Amino acid sequence: MIGVKRADSLAIRAVFSALIAVILVSMVFSVAQVYLEFQDELKADRLALSRAVSASKPALVNAAYQLDSVLAQQLINGLLMNEIIDAVRLEDDSGAVLASGSNPPLDERMPLVSLLIDKSITREAIPLFKDPIDASADSSGLYGTLHLSIEPRRGMQGFSERNRQFLWIAILRIMLLVVVLIFILRRQIISPLQHVISDIQSLSALGLTIQKPKRHEQDEIGVLVSEVNASIERQKDQLKQIAENEQRLKLILDGAGDACLLFDLIDGEIVYANQAAFHLLDFSESELLNKHIFDISPSLDAIEWNERVRIVTANRSHQREGTLLAKSGDQIPVESTSSTISLNGRALLLSFMRDMRSRKRLETNLAHAQKLTALGELTGGVAHDFNNLLQLIQGSLDVIQSAQSGEVSANPDVKKSLTIALEASSRGSDLIRQLLAFSRKQILDPMVVDLAVEINKNLPLLQQASGRAISIGFSAESGQANVKLDTNALNNALLNLVVNARHAMPDGGRLFLALTDLSDEDRVQHLPKVLRRQDLICLSISDTGTGMSPAVSERIFEPFYTTKGASEG
Incomplete structure (x- = not known):
C-alpha cells in the first residue's frame, strides 16, 4: 500500500498553516494591546509631570526670588517623586544652583520597554518669571530656571512588570489554543482523511466501494467518498468495456x-x-x-x-x-x-x-495452360512449313529412287536432291525437338550462355509463331552478353510475348528485340541500391500493335488479369 509522506500530507500542511496563522494573529493582537497600553502609560506620566511642575512653579519662583535653598530643596525632592524624572536642578537668575537632586540609577532589565522606546534622556529648561502668567516678560523679571532631566523608561517599570505577566499569560493562551486546535483538526480532518485514503488504497484495487466515516456523511469528506465510489464504478464499467472490446477484437483477428x-x-x-x-x-x-x-x-x-x-x-x-x-x-x-x-x-x-502458396500453384498451372495454348497456335504455322519440308523430302526421295545407286555420286541432281532431303530432315527434327521442349514442364537448368546467340538461334521459331504478317527484328548493341539462365524458360517467355504481340497486331506489323546496356539514369530510377553497381543487360521487346488503354495498363501486373476472349487462351 502506497502511503503519503508526512511532509507531503495536505491535511498536515493545512493544520500547520492554520496553527501558524493562529499564532501570528494572537501575537499581533497581544503586541497591539501592549503597545496601546504603553502609549497610555507614557501619556499619563507626561501629564502627571506637567501637573507637578505647574503646581510647584509659584513656590519655585518664590524660592528663587528669596534665594531660599531649603525651600528649593524641598520642592526639588517633591518633583523627584515623579516616576519619569531622572534629575532636577534649580538655578537663580545668575545661574547659581540653589538646589538639585536625582533618582537612583534605572534598572535596565526591561527588554519589552527597550523595544518600544529609545534609551535617551530628554532635557528641559523651564524659566521662572516674576509674573508666572506673563511668560513674555523681559529678562528683568526672570528669578531663576528649573532644569529637568526626563527618562520616560523610569515610568515604565510597573508597566514592564505587568506586561511581562501579560505576555506569559498570552503565550500560555496561544499554546493552549494550539493544542486544542490540533486536537480538533486531527479528529475532524486528519483522521477521517487518513481513514478514507487507507480505504481507497485497500478497496479500490479490488473494485469495492468505500464506506463514509461516521459523522462525515454530509460534509466534504462524505462528498469526496461519494465521488470516489462513483469514479470506481465508472472505472469498473470502462474496464469491463475495454475487456469486452479486447476479447471481441481478439476473436475477430483470430478468426x-x-x-x-x-x-x-x-x-x-x-x-x-x-x-x-x-x-x-x-x-x-x-x-x-x-x-x-x-x-x-x-x-x-x-x-x-x-x-x-x-x-x-x-x-x-x-x-x-x-x-x-x-x-x-x-x-x-x-x-x-x-x-x-x-x-x-x-x-x-x-x-x-x-x-500465397495456393495462388502460386494456380499461377503455375495457368502459365502451363497458356503455354499449351501458345503451342496450339504455333502448331498451325509449323504444320504448313513442316508439310513443305515433307514434300521436299518426298520429291528428293523420288529422285533417289529413280536413280541407280551407282549413279548417285556421278549424277549431280541425285546428289543435290539427297542433300536437300537430309537438310530438310534435320530442320524438321530440330523443329520437333523445340516443340517438345516447350510443351512439357521441365525443372529449371540454368547455364551461362550468350544471350544474343541464344535469341538469334530462336528467331526462326519466333517468326513461325508470329505469322507471315509480322516481321521480327533483333539488335545487340552490347556485344557479347553472357548471362546465367534456363534457355527453355527464356524461349517460353519470348514465345509468350510474341504470341501476345501477334494478338495485338491482327493486321500485321513489326516486332523488335534489342539488347542494350543500362544507363546510370535507368539504374537509379528502376533498380534498388543493391543492384545498381552490378553488371546488367537490358532485353527490351517492342511492337507496333494497338497498345493498351490507361485502364488496362494500370492492371497489367494483377494476377490472372487478361483481356483475351475465352477462345483466345
Missing part, C-alpha cells in the same frame, strides 16, 4: 484467415500475432513474440526495413509480395498489406499477410 502481425517501427520487434500467424509460421506464441521481422524474413536488413517503413508511412497503406521463413525452414510466399498505427504512444506497423 481472420490471414496472418496479422504488429511490428515495432524502430527495431522490427514482433509485439502481436494472431492465431493464423502462429499456424502459418508454425511457431508458438512465446517463440514468435520473442522474434523480430529479420528472424522471419532473412533477406530483409535494417536499411531495407527503414525504407519500407518510410514508404508505408508516406502512403498510409502499402501492398507487396514477399516471403516468410517458417520454423521448419520453408520459404512461404505471402502478400502483405501494411499500414502504420499508434498504440499506447508506440509507433507500430500493422501487417496482414496472406498465404
